[in-house]
Amino acid sequence: MTLDQLRSELRATGLFFAVDPGAGQATLGGMAATRASGTTTLRYGSMRENVISMTAVLASGEIIRTARRARKSSAGYDLTRLLIGSEGTLAVITELTLRLHGIPETIVAAVAGFSTLEGACRTAIQAIQSGLCVARVELLDE
Ligand SMILES: Cc1cc2nc3c(=O)[nH]c(=O)nc-3n(C[C@H](O)[C@H](O)[C@H](O)COP(=O)(O)OP(=O)(O)OC[C@H]3O[C@@H](n4cnc5c(N)ncnc54)[C@H](O)[C@@H]3O)c2cc1C
Structure with a gap:
């Protein structure tokens, strides 16, 4: 899914996804893999702050889910942030749980x-x- 596609999905919800690198054709997987940021990062952070968890496929074929719904964060490796910015070298990201914000x-x-x-x-x-x-x-x- 591209950033533009996500924006049209969200249009009627009153919510928005805050990371805006100025490239609507970028995929969300690519944005996570490159830790994309943009002009709104000042307030809302980059992909690092706006990806809650992800599903990814390792080179071995194993499918991993990096985090659960619980807010507890000191529970082993922070796999979500390890994979963000890894440029596709550690795993292929297939699913993302994103943080959305209310439109002011x-x-x-x-x-x-x-x-x-x-x-x-x-x-x-x-x-x-x-x-x-x-x-x-x-x-x-x-
Ligand atoms: C006009 C323009 C302005 C931009 N401005 C900014 C800016 O201000 N700030 C900023 O941070 N960035 C900026 N960018 C860069 C932009 O954030 C990245 O190009 C974009 O996030 C990459 O997404 P993509 O889908 O194009 O990935 P690709 O270019 O296809 O891939 C990028 C990397 O991610 C890997 N990758 C792609 N998809 C996955 C996946 N599903 N799982 C694992 N790895 C994957 C690829 O292997 C590759 O290494 C800009 C880009 C453009 C075109």
């Missing part, structure tokens, strides 16, 4: 111009440190 009731967007790169970076840092609920930040050069 209000979203405000702003574009600001800066004469220096440093000024832009400092403003982004200060906005975050001041407690503004920033969900997405992107820097555009010329």
